[in-house]
Amino acid sequence: MALSHLFSGFDLLTLQFLLASGCCVIAGGGVWAVMMLCRRWLPGIAAQRSVWLLGQCTIIAAFVLILLPQSERLRLLPPIDIEEFAPQRVDGSTRDAVIASATPSATAGAGPRAYLARTAQGWLLLYAAGLACAMARLLHTRRALLALAAAGRKTSAQPMDTIEVDAPISPMLFGLFRPRLLLPRHLRDFDADQRQLIVAHELTHWRRRDLQWASAGILLQTLLWFNPFMRLLRHQLSWAQELGCDRDVLRGRPQAQRKAYAAALVAQLKLQQAPIATALAFGNAPPDTLASRIALIRDPRGAMQSRWARAATVIGLAGVLATSLTLQPSLASQAGTQLSCTTLMDAASGQRLRHDGQCDARATPASTFNIVVSLMGYDSDILVDEHTPVMKYQPGQSDWNALWRTDTDPTSWIINSNVWFAQNITKQLGEARFQRYIDGFDYGNRDVSGDAGKRNGLTMSWIGSSLQISPDEQIDFLRKIVNRQLPVSPKAYEMTARILRPQTLANGWTIRGKTGTSSPVLADGRDDHQRQYGWYVGWATKGARTIVFARMTLDRRQEVYAGARAKQAFLSEVAARLDTL
Template sequence: MALSHLFTGIDLLAFQFLLASGGCVAAGLGVWVVMTLCRRWLPGIAAQRSVWLLGQCTIIAAFLLILLPQSERLRLLPPIDIEEFAAPRAPAAANTTNVAASSQPPVASETASPRIYLTWAAYGWLVLYAAGLGDALVRLLRIRRTLHALAAAGHQTSAQPMDTFEVDAPISPMLFGLFRPRLLLPRHLRGFDSGQRQLILDHELTHWRRRDLHWAGAGILLQTLLWFNPFMRLLRNRLAWALELGCDRDVLQGRPPAQRKAYAAALVAQLKLQQAPITTALAFGNVTHDTLASRIALIRDPRGALHSRWARIATVAGLAGVLAASLALQPSLASQRMAQLSCTTLVDAATGQRLLHDGQCDARATPASTFNIVVSLMGFDSGILVDEHTPVMPYKPGYTDWNESWRTETDPTSWLITSNVWFAQNVTRQLGEARVQRYIDGFGYGNRDISGDAGKHNGLTMSWIGSSLQISPDEQVDFLRKIVNRQLPLSAKAYQMTGRILPAQTLANGWTIHGKTGTASPVLPDGSDDKQRQYGWYVGWATKGARTIVFARMMLDHRQQTYAGARARQAFLSEVATQLDTL
């Protein structure tokens, strides 16, 4: 199997899901530690349902944030290259040219067992997760059927705020049904004292008034989604415990000690009669022998279950810290072979009809040297540029000179041929930031952000080279249509001269192609340039007779000996331009 086929975009999602699953378990440990400490120092949170549900939400948030690619810039740990982790890579050729140059692609061995095993592990976890999720859903469905079967077998009693059924089964009095609440009362309640029966009924009705079913349902849903995380189960159990304690507190508020004692006695009696509680229902006897003593202690002395604003504040602060730490300390995954994209889009300039639209054409990237089309329009419109060969700007030490061909005097024509960066920078400097921004806004160019690198104040000179300014292929062709149709707020000279200096060639099929290439490196999450990949652009328009087609070709792939822009141009001319007559 060739290594180029081992990893795909779907593989990356599988690896990312595996990483997020492990990350949320680590976050769950942090949440549980915080909740345990808060419960020890602030016992009042035991009866506060909001903090326990918030703990579950924190773990879910950690899981989702790890999956988001935008969160990679917030992470402190360097990304893990899956390919380097899975198998050693042959050394690449030395980079002996400037930043825009390319190194040789790595030589990959056909023996890729570690990579295959890593891929199997990622997909195996996806299969296991899906199976576990399916099993959890089946269990919930079975419990739902059991509860409905109990209600169907019971006898409907006198009217309550919800349907109430008396059943001949050793169950606890329980409330169930998220959208249509129903109350099940075991027949053995008839043997209880009338005062105890009323207290038990008040308990279930208090659950209903407090909307505890919705809180319990949310906890069950979150636990089901992350069924593999043991801390989700622990937190959901604590949520159920808090719902019962809060309900006890509200039922017994203001009642005399005798009724509190009767309430506790009813709880003990119920526990002796019932079987295992049904976890998806809110049950009066939803306790275990381990928690019975604690619940009775709180029934007798409700002061331990009082609301505490400081308990909530401390818990929320602790959970926020866990979420921030889990995001910052989770490494992201990287794969040079997976992080590739491409687009080819062609549009009829006159009608706007889309003729070809292949790939991720809405993905924004740095415009690189294709931005020189914009600089040309601004330069000729403002008068800074005069004609094809005026002005001639001399090279000065200190100018951006990544390529040797730039270390010479340059005029507008040679500037576009060689993609001379310092020439464009001189034009934008003379225009000034405010004027450039007005042009960009008037053009509607990409994201219109010429701020440059954060904190470097280099927007006028670097914003279009792997920096803040971004544009998609779809946006490129929209911009090019405005040029061809002369719909921009520019002088006629700006259109005319830009068309003259834009590199052109006539193909054997009679089409004349005016186009500009562009090459730049992606920016990694740590702010450095990616030494392994390059963006390549080729944008412009093709004319034949009265017809004009605007086009944009963009790709992101592994560095090679030739610039990515040159390869994008060659691919367009050989694969697409020869077929223009059929579009």
């Protein structure tokens, strides 16, 4: 597929994945900064395992939220605009050529968009390879632990299998579903009280369900293996778990036993090899954390842990997450696309043939609503045939388009998307009948109340106002038209299909469709003159097969209406491939 025209759904997904990967690293830096402040000023909170796992979850959430379509609405920064070296302009002759040939005109692989797409695809492959390596290391570690346990000898009964091994390891607990305790033979040389405290330490891990906590931290680190802050946070989680066990084991014990416990920890560190990451070991005390652990062993009371301190930590992490989401730019395709969907469905079976983009996002239907108005008009006999009635233009009607300042019949109404013609039909229907049709059609959110306080639902509800519909809902509605499942007369179906001007493409498919263009509405109620929604919806028929389709975009306003650009893109990229669906 040519990447130099518009990204495919897969390309957009890989680009979004690339953006999510980079931004979650930035979010990780924010989380790490908050946690370091917490460790400096709130040491009692920093000693809790929950805050470090929560830190990892915050980074994961930042990564996942970027990939969610609806998160686009929460972002404050403008989208990253991915332009062509020489973007094509769509004029009338170009559109005519597209309709005739329905073949892409762009050259595959041209421009920076293609390089960016390849970079994103390369990163996805690298991520998959890194994830596979990380999982392979975990599997290798598990096999090593199992081999170590198999080579040892079971000793006295404990709440779990206890195995003595002749290896320079730390006393350790491993096994998420079948916990086992490994004790090195050199532990016999320790004082009896020290041995008892060391075993109590590992059993405390088991009672506190630290294996489950550690496994969660390792899983999250593995999923984002490329993020260095996930590894740092997981190490701190391990440190907090060891401190928690020290605190629980030493609670209420005399000073002599605490000194013996500290001496055992130092002696163990001198005897063991590097600790195994997937096990909970008495000697999991890197040099940079040994001092804090010894200090807590000497005085296990620790720092004060108030509810306010916990709340401050959670608020800090939530702030990092909110900031990372709102200040992350979204991706924009050619012409600054900020929202995009292309969806096709087999009209007979309901099978999805293509479903790319944010197809559940609702927007104003704009002039695609004229299909609905046509069905209502012909069903209620307000409209008679393709050229009857001819409605007289009256100055003061909705005439912001020069093409509308003339007498209009149903055919020219559909061609020119004449707003005042549609408004005349809905006015004749009246509010009650208009609402009954919309409810019977189950069209979008079915809200035809119009702008709040203006009582203009009959004339403006479908133009950047209360009525909203998603591409998914559009094709559900179009299927009902094609399969004649709406509460309207046969004449309404037949005449609507006639005035939609069928176009036969070079590949033999006949397309009936309707464009729509409208500006989004800003928070203050004004139209957003910088952006436009563009729609192209309808159905394509060849032989006995019919496919319903909807394409919708939200992008920067350009000289050519967004609806015309949506149609051109659909015909050039999708319609030529209908035979392959």
